[in-house]
Amino acid sequence: MTALLDRAIAAARQLPPEAQDEIARELLIFAGEEVGPVPLTPEERAAVAAGRAAAARGEFASDAEVRGLLARHGVGHRGQPGA
Secondary structure (H helix, E strand, C coil), X not given: CCHHHHHHHHHXXXXXXXXXXXXXXXXXXXXXXXXXCCCCCHHHHHHHHHHHHHHHCCCCCCHHHHHHHHHHCCECHHHCECC
């Protein structure tokens, strides 16, 4: 193991378990291993369920709402930063 990777692993050990798992998944993906689906928190499951219910009712964000969201996050037209 390189010194840099050893340092990164040591730093990751200091993080909460959820963050450690996220780092581990990314590292395994980078190494070409299959990691399976990411487990969702109860809050994330509830948000997905709410989104599906809204879609089933035909409730979608307007173009203006989407543009506003993208602008707040610094993303321009077609996902291009600042475009």
